[in-house]
Amino acid sequence: MKHLIPLLLLPVGALAQPADEQSLVMGVFASLQPVSIRENVEYCGYVGFDAAGVLIASPPTRGDEASCLSDDPQNIAVITASYHTHGAFTPDYFNEVPSGDDMEGDEEEGIDGWVATPGGRLWYIDTTDMVTFQVCGLGCLPSDADFVAGDMGIVADSYAYDDLVKRLEE
Structure with missing residues (x-):
């Protein structure tokens, strides 16, 4: 809720459609995903509107192999969503889906989220309904050459x- 009140101060024409946010995020992940995979660390940041009402992404913050805590964005006046990568493929971690922690973190901040996986999937986290769904499947974003399709079994298109x-937990 904390991010909704400043939204009222933006000019009506400045508010982007969800497709604009998806395009922006896919562009961020197109360049960030290969670095995340090569370094085997998560990268994260925020998406939102600058003071002029332009939809932008914050510079990425480097995390570690299993987590990332974004720096407070200096360039964003109104945060609408988070974004983060899941690093390189590993058979030891179900990294082809957002985690419960991913969803909980976004919910605590009162924003939605975008997640890129080693297989090149793009997920959207809707914290209003606490669901996540694939925006696009395997290979729609840069993917890890070592990724093994089917490693974690069947991946559904969405999860509550x-x-x-x-x-x-299975």
């Missing part, structure tokens, strides 16, 4: 939070 947590 409770179902995702159960799936990751």
Whole structure:
């Protein structure tokens, strides 16, 4: 809720459509994903509107192999979503889906989220309904050459939070 009130101060024509945000995020991931895979670390940041009402992304913050905590964006006046990568492929971690922690973190901040996986999937986290869904599947973003399709079994097109947590505990 904390991010909704400043939105009212933006000019009506400045508000972007969701497709604009998706295009922006896909562009960010197109350049960030190869670095994340090569270094095997997560990168994260925010998407939102600058003071002029232009949709932008914050510079990425480097995390570690299993997590990332974004720096506070200096260039964004109104945050609309987070973004982060999942690093390189590993058979030891179900990194082809957002985690429960990913969803909980976005919910705590009152924003939605975007996640890129080693297989090149793009996920959207909707924290209003606590669901996540694939915006596009394998290979729609740069992917890890070592990625093994099917390693974590069947990956559904969407998950409710409770179902995702159960799936990751299996």
